[in-house]
Structures are given as C-alpha cells and as structure tokens.
Amino acid sequence: MDEHQLQNLDEQEFIEQYRRTEKDRYEKPSITTDMAIFTVATEQGNDKRKKPEKELQILLIRRGGHPYKGHWALAGGFMGIDEDLDTAVRRELKEETGVVGVYAEQLYTWSAVDRDPRMRIVSVSYLALVDQSKLPPLQAGDDADDVKWFTVRDTILDVRDEVIGGAAKRIEQIELLLTSDDITVTAAVERTTVTEGANTQTSLTVTRQDGLAFDHAEIILYSLERLRGKVNYTNIAFNLVEDEFTLPDLQQVYEVILGRRLNKVQFRRYAEEMVIDTGKEIRTGAYRPSKLYRYNPAWVQDRWK
Amino acid sequence: MDEHQLQNLDEQEFIEQYRRTEKDRYEKPSITTDMAIFTVATEQGNDKRKKPEKELQILLIRRGGHPYKGHWALAGGFMGIDEDLDTAVRRELKEETGVVGVYAEQLYTWSAVDRDPRMRIVSVSYLALVDQSKLPPLQAGDDADDVKWFTVRDTILDVRDEVIGGAAKRIEQIELLLTSDDITVTAAVERTTVTEGANTQTSLTVTRQDGLAFDHAEIILYSLERLRGKVNYTNIAFNLVEDEFTLPDLQQVYEVILGRRLNKVQFRRYAEEMVIDTGKEIRTGAYRPSKLYRYNPAWVQDRWK
DNA sequence: GTAATAGTGTCTGTTAGACAGTATTAG
DNA sequence: CTAATACTGTCTAACAGACACTATTAC
Numbered sequence: 001m002d003e004h005q006l007q008n009l010d011e012q013e014f015i016e017q018y019r020r021t022e023k024d025r026y027e028k029p030s031i032t033t034d035m036a037i038f039t040v041a042t043e044q045g046n047d048k049r050k051k052p053e054k055e056l057q058i059l060l061i062r063r064g065g066h067p068y069k070g071h072w073a074l075a076g077g078f079m080g081i082d083e084d085l086d087t088a089v090r091r092e093l094k095e096e097t098g099v100v101g102v103y104a105e106q107l108y109t110w111s112a113v114d115r116d117p118r119m120r121i122v123s124v125s126y127l128a129l130v131d132q133s134k135l136p137p138l139q140a141g142d143d144a145d146d147v148k149w150f151t152v153r154d155t156i157l158d159v160r161d162e163v164i165g166g167a168a169k170r171i172e173q174i175e176l177l178l179t180s181d182d183i184t185v186t187a188a189v190e191r192t193t194v195t196e197g198a199n200t201q202t203s204l205t206v207t208r209q210d211g212l213a214f215d216h217a218e219i220i221l222y223s224l225e226r227l228r229g230k231v232n233y234t235n236i237a238f239n240l241v242e243d244e245f246t247l248p249d250l251q252q253v254y255e256v257i258l259g260r261r262l263n264k265v266q267f268r269r270y271a272e273e274m275v276i277d278t279g280k281e282i283r284t285g286a287y288r289p290s291k292l293y294r295y296n297p298a299w300v301q302d303r304w305k
Numbered sequence: 306m307d308e309h310q311l312q313n314l315d316e317q318e319f320i321e322q323y324r325r326t327e328k329d330r331y332e333k334p335s336i337t338t339d340m341a342i343f344t345v346a347t348e349q350g351n352d353k354r355k356k357p358e359k360e361l362q363i364l365l366i367r368r369g370g371h372p373y374k375g376h377w378a379l380a381g382g383f384m385g386i387d388e389d390l391d392t393a394v395r396r397e398l399k400e401e402t403g404v405v406g407v408y409a410e411q412l413y414t415w416s417a418v419d420r421d422p423r424m425r426i427v428s429v430s431y432l433a434l435v436d437q438s439k440l441p442p443l444q445a446g447d448d449a450d451d452v453k454w455f456t457v458r459d460t461i462l463d464v465r466d467e468v469i470g471g472a473a474k475r476i477e478q479i480e481l482l483l484t485s486d487d488i489t490v491t492a493a494v495e496r497t498t499v500t501e502g503a504n505t506q507t508s509l510t511v512t513r514q515d516g517l518a519f520d521h522a523e524i525i526l527y528s529l530e531r532l533r534g535k536v537n538y539t540n541i542a543f544n545l546v547e548d549e550f551t552l553p554d555l556q557q558v559y560e561v562i563l564g565r566r567l568n569k570v571q572f573r574r575y576a577e578e579m580v581i582d583t584g585k586e587i588r589t590g591a592y593r594p595s596k597l598y599r600y601n602p603a604w605v606q607d608r609w610k
Numbered sequence: 611g612t613a614a615t616a617g618t619g620t621c622t623g624t625t626a627g628a629c630a631g632t633a634t635t636a637g
Numbered sequence: 638c639t640a641a642t643a644c645t646g647t648c649t650a651a652c653a654g655a656c657a658c659t660a661t662t663a664c
Contacts, residue, residue: 568626568627568628570626570627570628570629571625571626571627571628574625574626575626588634588635588636590635590636591634591635591636591637592633592634592635592636593633593634593635594634594635
C-alpha cells in the first residue's frame with residue numbers, strides 16, 4: 001500500500017494499517033533519562049565551637065557495566081515503552097540508589113549523534129533536589145557498582161572573547177571538580193556563547209574528562225546553571241532544607257548554590273514573605289537560638305508582575 | 306551470550322557484541338520534534354492616522370495526512386537516525402513552511418504514553434521567534450496542506466483553589482484561541498499547580514479541542530509561558546524586531562508578549578543599556594520621527610549578579 | 611566575662627513608577 | 638492650527654546594600 005492509498009483510509013483504518021506496515025519502517029533511537037540530583041550537606045571535620053560550613057553535592061553511581069565501566073555517571077537508564085519520562089527517571093533513581101520522593105524537573109534533552117558508543121541514544125536529563133534529612137541510606141543496585149555523593153566545584157579558568165564579522169564569540173574554559181572522600185573525578189568543559197545580532201546561542205563541549213562517563217559533565221554544568229538561575233526567582237531552594245528550618249540555614253543554602261556570600265539583612269527581607277514563623281526555636285551552639293520557619297505555600301513569585 | 310559474559314569483554318568487544326545482539330532487544334519509541342514559532346505582526350485594517358496595533362502570531366500547518374488529517378498542528382516531524390534534534394527541527398520547519406534562519410531554543414520533551422494514536426512517540430518541542438521582515442513568503446510543503454499565521458489569544462476563564470491535607474491545589478481553566486483570516490481553532494486546557502511543602506508541580510491537560518492536532522495546545526501554552534518569562538530577563542524579544550528598530554516598536558513587542566501596557570519612561574530606562582543609537586531616524590506618521598537603534602551585543606543580563 | 615551567631619534599627623544611594631511637560635511631524 | 642506620537646525632566650515611594658547595634662547562648 002503506497003502513501004496515497006494509505007491516506008485515503010479513514011483515521012481508524014489508517015492507524016491499524018500504519019501499525020502493521022509503517023511503524024518500524026525507519027530506524028529508531030533509544031531514549032534514556034539522566035538525573036542530576038543535588039543536596040546541600042555539612043562539611044566533614046569542623047571546629048566544635050563554630051557553625052559548620054556547607055557545600056553542594058551531587059549523587060553519582062559507578063557504572064558496573066560497559067560502556068564506561070568503572071566510571072562515574074548520573075543515575076538513569078532506558079525509558080520503557082509503557083512509561084513516561086517522569087516515571088522512568090524516578091524508577092531508575094530508586095533502582096540504582098534507593099532515593100525516592102524528591103523534587104525533580106525536566107532539564108534538557110541531549111541528542112548529539114555520537115553521544116553513546118553503543119548506538120543512537122537520546123537522553124532526557126532531569127534536575128532534582130533533596131534535603132539530607134529525607135535521604136535514606138544509599139544503596140547501590142542494578143547496573144551500579146557503587147553510589148556516592150560528590151562535592152561539586154566548578155571554576156572558570158579562562159575567558160576569551162573573539163569578534164568574527166558581526167558576531168561576538170565568548171569561549172570560557174570551565175573545570176568541573178567532583179570529590180568524594182577518597183575519589184576525585186574531573187572534566188574540562190568549553191562553554192561557547194555566540195552573539196549575532198540579538199541571537200545568542202550557548203553550547204557546552206567536554207574537552208577532557210577523567211573518571212566521568214558519557215557527556216555527563218555537560219549535563220552537570222548545565223544543571224548547575226539552571227539551579228543558580230532558578231534559585232533567585234523561585235522557591236526551588238526550599239527543597240534543600242528540612243520542613244522546618246532557620247533563616248541562617250536557608251541563607252547558607254543560597255550561598256552554597258550561588259557560590260558567594262549574601263547580605264544578611266537583605267536576605268532576610270527577601271525571604272520574609274516566603275516563610276511562616278512556627279514560633280519554635282532551635283539551639284545549635286554557644287550563641288543565641290534561631291527561630292524555626294516553614295515555607296509559606298501562599299507565596300507567589302511577583303518579580304514578573 | 307548472557308549479561309555476565311558480555312560484561313567480561315573489553316569495551317571495544319562489548320560494543321561490537323552489543324550492536325549485534327542487544328541493540329534492538331527492547332521496543333523503542335520514535336522521536337519527533339515540534340516547533341512553536343512566533344512572530345509579532347501588524348493587525349489588519351487600521352486607521353491611517355493612528356499607529357497600527359500589533360499582535361502575537363504563531364505558525365501552524367494543516368495536516369495533509371492521518372492522523373488528525375485536516376487539523377492544524379505545529380511544524381515538525383521525525384528525527385532522522387543521523388541527525389540531532391536541532392538539525393531535525395530546523396529541517397522540518399524548512400520543509401513544511403519554507404522558514405529558515407530563526408532563533409530557536411529547546412523547550413520541553415513530551416512523553417505521555419498515549420500522545421500519538423499510531424505508536425509510542427516522544428516529542429521534543431522548540432520555541433522559535435522570527436521577525437516579520439526576515440520571513441520569506443510562506444509555502445506549504447511535504448505533509449502540510451496549508452500554512453498560516455494564527456493570532457494567539459489565551460484567556461484564564463476560571464481559577465479554583467483547593468486544599469487537600471497539606472497540599473494546596475490550584476486549577477486554572479484556560480482557553481486558547483487561534484485565529485487566521487477565516488479560520489478559528491480553539492482548545493480548553495486545564496493548568497494544575499500542586500504545592501506540597503516547597504515542592505510545586507504544574508501540569509497542563511487538554512480538556513477540549515477543536516481543529517488542533519495531538520497535544521499541541523499544551524505545547525503552545527507552555528511555550529507562551531516560557532516566552533513571557535524569558536522576555537523579562539533576556540534579550541529574547543529582540544528576535545521579534547528588525548535589526549534596526551525604534552524604542553516604541555520594541556516596547557510594543559514587549560506589550561504584545563506580556564499582554565499589558567508598560568510605562569514608557571520605565572521601559573526606556575530598562576531598554577537603554579541593551580541598545581545602541583544608530584543616529585538615524587524614521588518617520589512613520591504625522592508626528593515626531595523616532596530614533597533607530599540596534600541591539601547592543603555587549604549587553605549582559607545583570608539581574609542575577 | 612568571652613566568643614560566637616541570631617536578629618534588628620537605620621542610613622544612603624539607586625531604581626521603579628508615574629505625571630506632566632516639550633519636540634516634531636503631516637495635513 | 639490640530640492631532641498624533643516621540644521623547645525628556647522630575648517628583649516620590651520603594652528597595653537594595655551596608656553598617657552598627659542589640660540579643661542570647663555555652664563555656
């Protein structure tokens with residue numbers, strides 16, 4: 001049956017015919033999910049007298065199978081034919097790490113033709129956040145040899161500007177450094193921004209990596225960008241504190257994400273309308289106790305009225 | 306060869322073996338792209354003496370084949386096995402409408418199991434913007450019977466708040482109205498926002514549609530949200546004016562996107578650092594001429610310092 | 611008391627928002 | 638001249654950023 005005959009059927013007949021003869025006419029890619037899940041954790045080994053510092057961490061698994069066997073990767077895996085992406089990514093996270101019930105949002109879909117050595121794979125990445133107190137003990141499962149939280153540090157090593165014709169080009173060399181107790185994995189990524197007229201396009205390319213699998217360094221850097229952007233105009237950071245939290249703790253979360261100190265008065269004015277005072281207090285050291293707040297579900301972002 | 310044997314190979318051997326025996330073990334979905342491309346156009350039939358009003362328009366094609374034959378849809382189609390998504394979506398747009406060289410960014414990946422009646426299809430949607438002056442005459446091609454620009458209007462008909470246990474739920478009834486000269490297509494979409502603690506999730510569901518194909522009403526509303534969000538903190542709106550433009554024209558673009566009037570002084574202060582005076586002027590009516598500007602490529606968003 | 615952090619009062623410079631004015635044009 | 642839109646000066650209220658202060662605690 002040729003295309004013309006096929007189109008002269010009514011829709012029901014067409015679909016039946018299509019399923020019989022057309023459905024697998026072209027080669028299809030596979031679809032996987034990848035989950036960049038972050039938490040804000042207390043640094044090890046600190047002075048008893050001082051309040052502990054915090055840091056941003058990401059969950060990685062060590063791959064038990066080829067390809068990139070023994071390398072560290074984001075949790076994730078193939079989407080089943082009968083599940084949607086949100087379901088698939090949560091299922092994979094649970095299977096590989098035991099982590100459930102986290103905040104997760106879709107991030108970006110990666111489709112470079114050669115991004116997987118096995119075959120054509122398109123991957124839909126997710127950004128997830130979880131508070132330490134909601135975490136069960138980690139347990140590696142499935143394809144994973146091991147699961148660990150890695151401290152995330154990204155540094156811009158170099159910025160180079162070029163002007164080619166009417167286009168302005170900015171190339172940033174970024175180093176991504178992920179460390180666990182005894183393990184360090186790194187990647188060098190080039191971030192290219194091309195501005196031509198009003199049209200600005202940014203792309204990320206891994207130029208060197210040590211211990212990381214696939215294009216996951218790009219995905220991690222992209223998720224960091226998104227996280228840093230959204231923290232300023234959404235409630236996203238509240239997913240990184242307990243249900244009841246203090247304003248100094250919340251401020252620490254913002255500082256860790258943004259990588260810089262914030263003004264206390266300013267921060268508290270900003271946070272005030274997003275929180276509700278529980279009336280409780282908590283004592284954490286040799287100093288004045290801190291008030292406990294909870295998120296104000298009635299808060300609406302009004303930056304863009 | 307079982308899984309264990311497979312994993313004892315070295316990586317090169319593994320990949321060769323995988324391609325022979327594992328590659329097509331599981332049923333795969335198809336991947337398509339969908340392009341929501343907008344422009345800001347001058348309304349028809351206006352008073353000579355007054356400056357014409359402008360409106361937001363989206364490009365739709367009438368489907369020449371099943372399913373949804375004769376219905377209106379976003380441009381797009383299947384990704385080839387040897388091309389990435391950006392390439393695929395631009396190729397499809399060109400094939401179906403003749404439009405090339407536009408600003409485009411990836412929007413969201415839609416994966417509901419039943420979103421296509423033929424088979425399992427995951428679709429990656431794109432948001433694109435183009436200035437009228439860069440548009441060639443439209444020409445339907447390929448699977449498309451016809452191509453038209455539709456004026457976009459979305460109205461919130463009703464907002465209902467519910468509180469269930471600790472979760473706050475907001476259900477908005479949205480009407481999407483798309484009109485061309487003689488054609489009107491509509492859809493009713495339910496926008497549900499669930500807030501539980503700090504965790505807010507929003508979903509869109511089409512409840513009724515007339516003349517629109519697939520879940521494209523959801524995609525269109527989602528792209529409108531993104532456009533309205535980004536216009537405030539990026540240079541995205543400059544893709545909707547000519548290379549040289551006046552500030553009143555630019556302001557009109559912002560007003561059309563946001564659906565409300567902006568304060569002139571305020572807008573000009575905001576826009577000032579994003580533009581460069583060309584020294585030229587343009588006369589468009591029986592009133593003072595307007596200065597022509599161009600985009601300032603050195604502008605960087607500093608809202609999130 | 612001391613050292614440490616939590617939380618507040620208040621000053622200052624900047625910015626958002628609005629009003630009302632002037633400038634320029636075609637007809 | 639009039640009607641229309643482009644553009645600007647300036648007032649006010651709100652806000653961001655910073656400093657310095659008070660409050661509370663463990664030891």
